[in-house]
Amino acid sequence: MSNHSAIETISTAEISPIKRASTLSANPELIYAAGAWAVSGVITLLWPNTQEFERTTDLAVLQWIFAALLLVVHVFRGQLAGLFRKLHYNAWRLVALAVLLSIWQVASAKLGLWPQPYFPPPQGVLDAYIKDYVRLADSIRASLILLFFGVGLGALAGFLTGLSTGWSPRVGYWTIPFLRLFGPVPATALIPIVLFVFPTSFSGGAFLVALATWFPVAVLTWSGVSSVDSSYYDVARTLGAKERFLLLKVAIPATLPHLFVGLFMALGGAISVLVVAEMLGVKAGLGFYLDWAQGWAAYGHLYGALIVMAVLFSGVTTLLFFVRDRVLVGQSGGVQW
Known part of the structure; x- marks a missing residue:
């Protein structure tokens, strides 16, 4: 030069x-x-x-x-x-x-x-934040604990259900009819039964959130395992791979994009079930706070909690996509946020 x-x-x-x-x-x-x-x-x-x-x-x-x-x-x-x-x-x-x-x-x-x-003015919402920040912070903490516990449990159960259904025809023989029959039933329809059967409202709420998470994760994981190109397995078998290797190194990595789509769908349903369960039975969390504010006609607190919910749950969804982008490095497309 x-x-x-x-x-x-x-x-x-x-x-x-x-x-x-x-x-x-x-x-x-x-x-x-x-x-x-x-x-x-x-x-x-x-x-x-x-x-x-x-x-x-x-x-x-x-x-x-x-x-x-x-x-x-x-x-x-x-x-x-x-x-x-x-x-x-x-x-x-x-x-x-x-x-x-x-x-x-x-x-x-x-x-x-x-x-x-x-319909209080914006300063009414600000006043609610200043006067009741302790109760609101406790509600946020309770909702996050219940949400992460329930979603984690449901995601694990859904992943194992979908993986075994797509991998083993014998397992799929029993799980597919169960998924098709009971999976579409809304988790909120079981609130009266669950909150009566479970010993505590927290355990019942966690079960409902897990149930709302389980079905979409199971179906999308099952779909992901079933959609793996058979040529991948053939190549691996040609190189001497065993069934364990095929499952851990071929099937599961190829299923991860479907898994995260299922988690995205499950998170929205889990949040809805979480709020409804807190409003009807679980004596803590943002849903309970909304019900309390409405009962006392504290509408500034109610709108303040709605704003917090919007920001909080949007942040949780953003966190899920942040994890997805770190796990699925180099893979574009799919659900965007």
Whole structure:
């Protein structure tokens, strides 16, 4: 390479980050987002409420702090490049969130279009977080323990059921009719029986969550084992592989993509069963918290718990896909999140 070409390459490498930064700075979406949140804070504080609501000032201050943070990230985008890229990509979503928050604020607290206490303003939800964070944290802990215990038990049972069904025709002779007959029965239909039969509400709830997890994991694992190309087994047998090797090194690895699809499907059903079981019988968790809040007409607490559930269970699903991407390295496609 000539000296002229080397200098040109180095210059291009040095200039391209600056050029990229200037291109991003020419797009003021993050400034728009900061402005939207600042205006939303003004509406919260300066527009008079139809009645007294606690935490109105606190909410406005939090909105302005968030707007200031967005401006800081924009100004120091060179030093905070990773955070800036994420916020810049979601800038219009942040604008939409600020607009929706303002609509909620105006309709509930400013104009009184939404009847109280059934539709409290955003500061009502904030007040619930501040006053009842201990009970809410205990509910989150109880739900996560029950969810992970039940899903883990159900996933293990479903994997073993599906693996043995697809691998052994003798086992499949008995398990396939059972899967087809009892698998589609909703786990929630068994709540009255389970909570009566099991000694504790936790064990009954764990069984229901495990049951909701077991069926999709078993069916997808069974499908994965059955769909393995027979030529893989033939090649392995030609090289002297035994049945144990075929099962552990051929069948199970080829089944893993199907297993994670089954886990994704099972997780949604397990979360639904978890909440229903907590509302009807298990005396702990977010479902129990929702039932308690509704019984006491504490609708700020109820909406706060719903928001927590959305964030929490979305995070659990994201964790599942993070594990899948680490286990199935290099395999694209399938269910996306």
